[in-house]
Amino acid sequence: MKNYFAFLAFVQVALGAAVATVKDVTIDVVNAQLAPDGFSRSTVTANGQYPGPPILVNKGQPLRITMNNKLTDPTMRRSTSLNLDGIFFGSQDVFEEAEPFVNACPVGPNATFVYNVPLGEQTGTFWYHSELSVQYVDGFRGPLIIYDPADPHSTLYDVDDVNTIIQVGDWWQSSTLPLLDNYVATGVVPVSDSGTVNGIGRFQGGPEVPWAVINVQKGRRYRFRIINESARNVFTLSIDNHDMTVIAANGVNTQPLTVQKMDMLAGQRYDVVVAANQAVGNYWFNAPFVGGNPAVNPHQNATLSRAIFRYAGAAKVDPTTPMTLGPADGALVEADLLPLVPTKVLTPDVSMTFNLVVTTGKAQWNINGVSYLSPQTPTLEKVIDGATQAADFNVTENTFILPANKTVEIIFPPTDDDDAHPFHLHGMTMQVIKSMTSNNTNTVNPISRDVVGVGGSGTTIRFKTDSTGPFMFHCHIFWHKFAGLASVQLVDPVDTPKNVQVTPAWEGLCPAYDALPQELQ
Structure with missing residues (x-):
């Protein structure tokens, strides 16, 4: 023994x-x-x-x-x-x-x-x-x-490997520089040509590229890790004849919640369990999307954004059922998600309101009247050199100075439309006290995540400033971020220089970048 x-x-x-x-x-x-x-x-x-x-x-x-x-x-x-x-x-x-x-x-x-x-x-x-x-x-x-x-959640699934990662994304056939030039000239956010599933898509009038295939075996349960890697588009995901049980959102475990379809904003991730319990065959994995006026881009046909969900033993052919946008009912409601392990609801020490406004006809968004513009000298470098208060930063840096180890509440008021801006917080998770998907406020067991939709009926989030330093808080529609829909949450600039341990390699980045000719930057 x-x-x-x-x-x-x-x-x-x-x-x-x-x-x-x-x-x-x-x-x-x-x-x-x-x-x-x-x-x-x-x-x-x-x-x-x-x-x-x-x-x-x-x-x-x-x-x-x-x-x-x-x-x-x-x-x-x-x-x-x-x-x-x-x-x-x-x-x-x-x-x-x-x-x-x-x-x-x-x-x-x-x-x-x-x-x-x-x-x-x-x-x-x-x-x-x-x-x-x-x-x-x-x-x-x-x-x-x-x-x-x-x-x-390990007892809920049998398979979780590299083959169960599903990535959806928007795709443009033009490179970003001309797209940005047109955006700046017109104020019209670029509209994607297609949507891709695991790197494969089709566009209206284009070649019939073979669909991506998601392979399963009858009788097994699969943990699919679904990532919306788009820069704009909202994808609505479903699998014909199959339910999805959500078990995690943005890296945070949730209580299992079974749905038939779910909307995913740019930057969001959901882990779902799907049981391969139907007849052996081929089924559509539906991934239609929205992202701007399709009339702007004749290539766009959201119903062509999909893959094949194929059982072992099925013929290697397309499903015979119609290409639909997915079921009419059974959508995931973010406000219905609950954390697997209840966490203490944060009580706010600091409360702010973020009003989001677009300048009509221009590629310009702002938060509380300020459109973010990147400085030449990084925020962290300024802080290391002694910047500690708002006056030390350009107004266009939209920098909010916060105390350490406190709870910050940010309220996004209701808007006149249901468009969702996927706001992403670097450095910390956010408790979703009020989701835009509900009129209710949850101060009992809200979920936490790092990308949350804001707009519609309004959104309220809270986060703890556990780490010092500057952290970006921005819209994950990167065209909007480019146009200024961003801020910096700077936690405890006085102690940041004492805490951070930069390296010589990091210190060399700015001199090397600044020495480059503009065309190489």
Whole structure:
């Protein structure tokens, strides 16, 4: 027995060492000629793929990403910046957040930057993308999954692997620079040509590109990790004849909730369990989308945004049922989601109201009358150099100075329309005290997430300022973010320089970027 316990202790130590082993990932940001929807164009990609290769790690496993910028195409931005959407950096590591001109400067062409990412206790479904301007529209986006060996939902599914990651995204056949030029000239947000599922789509009048296929085996239950990697579009997802049971939202476990369809805003993620309990055959995975007036772009046909949900043993043919927009009923209501583990509702110490307004006919959005404009010197660098109060920042930096270890409440008043702006908070999760999907306020057991829809009947969120430093809070419709729909939540600028531990590599980013000619930035 003594030997048994000694062996057990050895195994536990060995397992702990295995979990602690650094996960090394290399991302070469390169231009590649790709045709996700059958139209060939030059793209900006991670390792030549759209979407980029999956980054798969275990809970508590340190992650190190070496990003090599090898961009050469002059028709698109040649600098870049990697963002890990939904991953939270603490006070010491806030510089690794790498939000351009907030936490760091971009990485120029022919340069390398190493991101050291202590994942802490986070688990769930996340994604990565370029955070520079609207560059990820050109293709630089992919999944990041943190597996939990002690997942509390593990009894609900049989399969959870790289093949159960589902990525939906909007796709443009033009590169971002001319799209931005037209947006600035007209104020009309670009409308995508197509929608893609796992990197494959079709457009009206285009070639019949073979559909993406989601393979299942009858009798098994699948945990699908669904990510909306779009820069604008809202996708409505469903699977013909199959229910979906939501078990997580944006990396936070929820009480199981069964639905027939769900709307996903840009940047949102849902984990769902689907039982392969129907007759062996082919079924449509429906992913229609909305995102601007389709008349602006004759290529757009939302019903062509889909994939095949195929059982093992079924013929490799298209489903014989009609291509629909999905069921009429059974939609997910965000306000119905409840946390798996109840958390204490935060009592606000600071309360703010954010009014969102667009300037008609211009590519300009603002929060409380201010349209965000990136400064030349990153916010964090200014703070390290002694900036501590509002007067130390340009008005257009829209910087809100907050105390540490307090609860901040932000109220988004009701609007005249039901359009949802997916607001994303870097660095912290938000308790959704009032969802725009309900008139009710939940001060008992609200869900927490890092992307929430604001608009319609109004939204109220609360978050705890656990980490010091600057954190971006912006609309995840990146065209709107480009047009100023963003702010910086700066937590405790006095103590930030004492807490953050920047590296020489980080300190070298801005001088290197500033020395680049404009065409390489």
